[in-house]
Amino acid sequence: MKISQATIAEAFENLTPFVRRTPVIDVEVPGIEVPVAVKLELLQYSGSFKARGAFANLLGASVPDAGVAAASGGNHGAAVAYVAGVLGIPARIFVPEISAPAKIAKIKSYGAEVVVDGENYGAALANCQEFLAETGALSLHAYDAPATIIGQGTMAAEFETQVFDGVDTVLMAVGGGGLIGGAAAWYEGAVKLVGVETEGCPTLHNALAAGEPVQITPQGLAADSLGASQIGELMFPLAQKYVSVVTLVEDEDIRKAQEWLWRNLRIIAEPGGATAFSALLSGAYKVAGGERVGVVICGGNTDPTLFGK
Amino acid sequence: MKISQATIAEAFENLTPFVRRTPVIDVEVPGIEVPVAVKLELLQYSGSFKARGAFANLLGASVPDAGVAAASGGNHGAAVAYVAGVLGIPARIFVPEISAPAKIAKIKSYGAEVVVDGENYGAALANCQEFLAETGALSLHAYDAPATIIGQGTMAAEFETQVFDGVDTVLMAVGGGGLIGGAAAWYEGAVKLVGVETEGCPTLHNALAAGEPVQITPQGLAADSLGASQIGELMFPLAQKYVSVVTLVEDEDIRKAQEWLWRNLRIIAEPGGATAFSALLSGAYKVAGGERVGVVICGGNTDPTLFGK
Numbered sequence: 165m166k167i168s169q170a171t172i173a174e175a176f177e178n179l180t181p182f183v184r185r186t187p188v189i190d191v192e193v194p195g196i197e198v199p200v201a202v203k204l205e206l207l208q209y210s211g212s213f214k215a216r217g218a219f220a221n222l223l224g225a226s227v228p229d230a231g232v233a234a235a236s237g238g239n240h241g242a243a244v245a246y247v248a249g250v251l252g253i254p255a256r257i258f259v260p261e262i263s264a265p266a267k268i269a270k271i272k273s274y275g276a277e278v279v280v281d282g283e284n285y286g287a288a289l290a291n292c293q294e295f296l297a298e299t300g301a302l303s304l305h306a307y308d309a310p311a312t313i314i315g316q317g318t319m320a321a322e323f324e325t326q327v328f329d330g331v332d333t334v335l336m337a338v339g340g341g342g343l344i345g346g347a348a349a350w351y352e353g354a355v356k357l358v359g360v361e362t363e364g365c366p367t368l369h370n371a372l373a374a375g376e377p378v379q380i381t382p383q384g385l386a387a388d389s390l391g392a393s394q395i396g397e398l399m400f401p402l403a404q405k406y407v408s409v410v411t412l413v414e415d416e417d418i419r420k421a422q423e424w425l426w427r428n429l430r431i432i433a434e435p436g437g438a439t440a441f442s443a444l445l446s447g448a449y450k451v452a453g454g455e456r457v458g459v460v461i462c463g464g465n466t467d468p469t470l471f472g473k
Numbered sequence: 474m475k476i477s478q479a480t481i482a483e484a485f486e487n488l489t490p491f492v493r494r495t496p497v498i499d500v501e502v503p504g505i506e507v508p509v510a511v512k513l514e515l516l517q518y519s520g521s522f523k524a525r526g527a528f529a530n531l532l533g534a535s536v537p538d539a540g541v542a543a544a545s546g547g548n549h550g551a552a553v554a555y556v557a558g559v560l561g562i563p564a565r566i567f568v569p570e571i572s573a574p575a576k577i578a579k580i581k582s583y584g585a586e587v588v589v590d591g592e593n594y595g596a597a598l599a600n601c602q603e604f605l606a607e608t609g610a611l612s613l614h615a616y617d618a619p620a621t622i623i624g625q626g627t628m629a630a631e632f633e634t635q636v637f638d639g640v641d642t643v644l645m646a647v648g649g650g651g652l653i654g655g656a657a658a659w660y661e662g663a664v665k666l667v668g669v670e671t672e673g674c675p676t677l678h679n680a681l682a683a684g685e686p687v688q689i690t691p692q693g694l695a696a697d698s699l700g701a702s703q704i705g706e707l708m709f710p711l712a713q714k715y716v717s718v719v720t721l722v723e724d725e726d727i728r729k730a731q732e733w734l735w736r737n738l739r740i741i742a743e744p745g746g747a748t749a750f751s752a753l754l755s756g757a758y759k760v761a762g763g764e765r766v767g768v769v770i771c772g773g774n775t776d777p778t779l780f781g782k
Contacts, residue, residue, distance in 0.1 A: 187496030189516060206739050207498060273736070427582070430520050430773035432741055464739035468777035 206464030214243035220315025238267030245276035307340030317346025340392035345399025389436030515773030523552035529624025547576030554585035616649030626655025649701035654708025698745030
């Protein structure tokens with residue numbers, strides 16, 4: 165399956181009855197001249213954009229009796245579990261021990277079986293691959309599969325229909341690169357596409373610097389959602405072509421962004437969900453006078469009672 | 474100023490540059506056939522619909538040097554403080570001791586002076602009236618003033634533009650009655666309008682039963698936002714004419730609704746904000762097969778770290 169504007173447009177149509185058209189609101193951000201178009205993708209089913217990729221993988225797929233399996237830091241797992249539940253497919257989700265308890269609980273609540281084992285995403289992936297080899301279950305990769313990237317790309321297709329005056333620039337967080345990979349394929353350079361990563365999870369930043377995907381050791385506040393150990397192979401050429409810049413932020417910037425989003429918008433974003441916005445608030449990404457910026461709040465799977473702690 | 478569809482339409486136009494067009498999302502609710510149109514009015518500036526009423530009072534008003542003053546259980550106070558801040562007007566807000574600390578902090582953050590004194594809303598109102606008499610400051614009533622009701626009515630006018638297939642029924646929480654009074658004037662019976670109150674704050678329920686506004690002693694979980702001691706005199710005839718039914722819910726229903734909204738939508742509503750939705754989830758309001766329901770989540774000014782406690 166080719167990752168392109170055409171396949172994303174087709175997926176956008178197919179997914180429409182199944183995914184939520186997440187709202188966009190205009191927000192005044194201190195120091196930025198033009199209101200920022202904020203896409204509340206954290207209101208997506210399962211609490212993050214990942215439901216899009218999971219639906220794109222499973223709608224119309226022929227699924228073996230063993231069902232589906234996925235390895236995930238949490239949000240992809242929740243999404244696969246949610247989508248499998250909606251479509252009546254058995255699901256087994258492999259998550260590393262680093263995953264937030266709230267995410268594990270959520271995955272279970274959708275009726276999936278959860279295997280918590282391994283230090284990081286890589287270890288969970290190895291467990292998942294062993295299971296796939298043994299049972300023949302259908303594999304859903306968290307980011308490095310065409311259907312996953314195409315599904316996430318529908319977020320960009322949808323965003324474009326919602327901001328009638330257009331945007332010059334769109335910021336989104338990067339983990340394994342599924343979301344920004346899909347957005348890169350959708351926009352094809354029509355907007356300035358900015359990736360935002362934390363200092364502890366610079367998968368795309370380091371890959372672009374090296375000219376190829378390189379291993380990192382994910383760490384820090386957003387590692388449970390952005391902590392891929394390598395950027396996706398499939399999206400990397402798209403990023404080289406269409407991602408204008410990758411901005412790095414610090415964990416403290418994210419904490420401040422989470423706090424700001426709550427105080428000013430009554431939105432609880434998880435660290436990875438607040439990462440892109442933090443680049444605006446901290447000035448890590450410098451907005452030009454008159455630049456109309458869009459930003460994606462991509463996930464909300466956190467524990468509100470731990471907020472600010 | 475007459476409270477009517479025409480004056481609300483005019484206010485809707487005037488307020489457009491100042492208030493947020495809050496998003497509406499379709500939500501599947503267990504046991505309800507047709508998706509529910511949920512208006513996320515908690516994303517309004519200042520964290521509740523009350524900013525609408527405050528702007529309607531202050532836009533174009535001639536304000537004395539002493540500025541504005543308001544008595545409020547919290548959300549109206551936050552709204553007046555926010556709006557005064559935007560328009561560059563000095564504000565003094567009188568709140569009862571029952572007010573949530575998060576709301577008091579929010580009012581202060583907008584630059585207003587806050588006077589915390591008195592057991593309930595009535596006591597805070599008395600303090601405010603004394604201040605008004607002494608200084609000649611402009612009074613903003615939390616619900617029983619034409620401009621306040623007209624401003625809140627713009628929520629209904631806006632909602633109508635957002636649900637293209639229309640709704641049969643709209644549910645909203647009732648405290649002093651400003652919001653539902655404005656909605657009643659806007660809809661004029663075009664939809665079934667349902668008020669939702671808690672057992673501890675049945676201002677409109679008791680007034681309709683008695684045929685006139687009667688005193689209550691507000692208590693329970695939602696008292697800090699719905700705890701008016703009497704329904705507004707101005708809205709009461711509108712309610713008699715256009716509010717189809719007032720449904721009562723228990724505090725436990727609200728707790729469950731708050732929990733459900735977080736788990737399923739990643740939304741943190743305050744108790745009063747979750748009250749209308751709780752009538753759907755608990756079955757206190759029985760939805761007919763095929764009935765298309767709209768519901769307003771009207772406020773989010775709570776402390777997320779206390780969530781579920």
